[in-house]
Amino acid sequence: MTNDGAEDRALQAWQAQPTGEADMNADDIRLKAEMLETRTTRQMNLTRVAFALVVMGNIAEIVLEPNELERIGRGLTILAVVFLAFDYRRRAQRTAAALPSGAMDSLRFYRAELVRQRDAIGQVWWRWALPFVPGLALSIFGSALVTPRSPTQYAVLLLVFAVLLAGIALVNRREERKLQAEIDELDS
Amino acid sequence: MADSGDGAPTDDLYTEIAAKYGQAIERLAGAYEPDAEKRRDLLQEIHIALWRSLAAFDGRCSMRTWVYRVAHNTAISQVVRRRAKTASLVSLEELDMPEGTGDADRPLDEQRVRDRLMRLIQLLKPLDREVFVLYLEGMDAAAIGEITGLSASNVATKVHRIKQVLLQRFHEGRQ
Numbered sequence: 001m002t003n004d005g006a007e008d009r010a011l012q013a014w015q016a017q018p019t020g021e022a023d024m025n026a027d028d029i030r031l032k033a034e035m036l037e038t039r040t041t042r043q044m045n046l047t048r049v050a051f052a053l054v055v056m057g058n059i060a061e062i063v064l065e066p067n068e069l070e071r072i073g074r075g076l077t078i079l080a081v082v083f084l085a086f087d088y089r090r091r092a093q094r095t096a097a098a099l100p101s102g103a104m105d106s107l108r109f110y111r112a113e114l115v116r117q118r119d120a121i122g123q124v125w126w127r128w129a130l131p132f133v134p135g136l137a138l139s140i141f142g143s144a145l146v147t148p149r150s151p152t153q154y155a156v157l158l159l160v161f162a163v164l165l166a167g168i169a170l171v172n173r174r175e176e177r178k179l180q181a182e183i184d185e186l187d188s
Numbered sequence: 189m190a191d192s193g194d195g196a197p198t199d200d201l202y203t204e205i206a207a208k209y210g211q212a213i214e215r216l217a218g219a220y221e222p223d224a225e226k227r228r229d230l231l232q233e234i235h236i237a238l239w240r241s242l243a244a245f246d247g248r249c250s251m252r253t254w255v256y257r258v259a260h261n262t263a264i265s266q267v268v269r270r271r272a273k274t275a276s277l278v279s280l281e282e283l284d285m286p287e288g289t290g291d292a293d294r295p296l297d298e299q300r301v302r303d304r305l306m307r308l309i310q311l312l313k314p315l316d317r318e319v320f321v322l323y324l325e326g327m328d329a330a331a332i333g334e335i336t337g338l339s340a341s342n343v344a345t346k347v348h349r350i351k352q353v354l355l356q357r358f359h360e361g362r363q
Binding site for chain 1: 198246255268298357358
């Protein structure tokens with residue numbers, strides 16, 4: 001032995017770990033899988049309800065709001081919510097389809113996971129934030145026409161809006177770069 | 189395909205696999221998750237993934253390779269999901285665990301070796317962690333390469349580094 005028994009000691013200690021913490025049989029697993037599916041379905045349903053509530057709130061505003069521009073703005077917001085709901089569903093299906101399998105070795109699987117996460121983060125800005133910009137901008141503009149405010153108030157509002165969007169973009173860009181660096185490391 | 193539709197063949201296969209690889213899977217879950225409760229969740233997630241995956245098992249690789257791939261891929265998926273919340277992970281080459289872990293006065297018994305191993309492994313990036321765990325499970329370079337997808341030379345380099353780390357951390361006389 002060239003390593004003074006260190007290797008054997010480590011292997012022995014590793015393999016002699018106490019186990020049996022969660023012995024499971026096929027029935028247990030079937031039950032747990034069903035519970036997991038129920039939980040996922042419940043979460044999906046809650047998300048659908050949340051989307052529906054936002055749409056209904058905006059529909060109510062369209063009905064009650066006399067200002068034409070604000071009503072158009074609300075309509076655009078509804079379109080953004082519908083787009084988001086479909087996108088959310090599509091992503092959930094794609095995630096479910098990408099469940100760990102033994103057909104893919106770990107290097108390929110790990111890379112695919114990093115790419116998936118990088119793409120998801122990279123698209124947050126234009127998928128989750130940008131669709132709401134036209135509706136929100138039109139609503140604010142319409143409201144400003146009816147009840148004009150001081151230029152300072154508009155400037156502050158615009159600044160907050162711009163900082164928020166730029167902040168999201170910057171944080172995501174940084175995270176995206178980190179993930180790309182990990183992908184590049186795997187490719188090298 | 190391992191399942192004809194009623195679930196029974198998959199269940200039989202799963203039972204066989206759980207009996208054969210259950211302990212190794214449990215050790216693997218410990219390497220990815222130090223927290224006991226989260227470890228149980230991960231273990232459960234791995235078993236569910238394994239059970240679900242068996243219907244797609246086509247025999248193009250050995251069952252052992254399939255099982256380890258599913259288990260590690262499930263754990264890797266968790267590492268990627270939680271990457272923002274976890275501390276920076278290092279590669280085997282960068283691994284330099286400080287010795288000041290507060291247990292220097294205790295003899296290097298099996299439990300302490302195990303604790304040190306776990307601490308070391310949990311610092312590693314997913315693929316290096318996987319190679320380390322598979323090595324500790326007693327697998328040769330070819331088997332490690334098949335499961336991980338790493339080239340033979342890459343596996344050999346990593347195994348060489350693991351041996352160096354083990355020698356550095358666990359040789360006789362070290363406390």
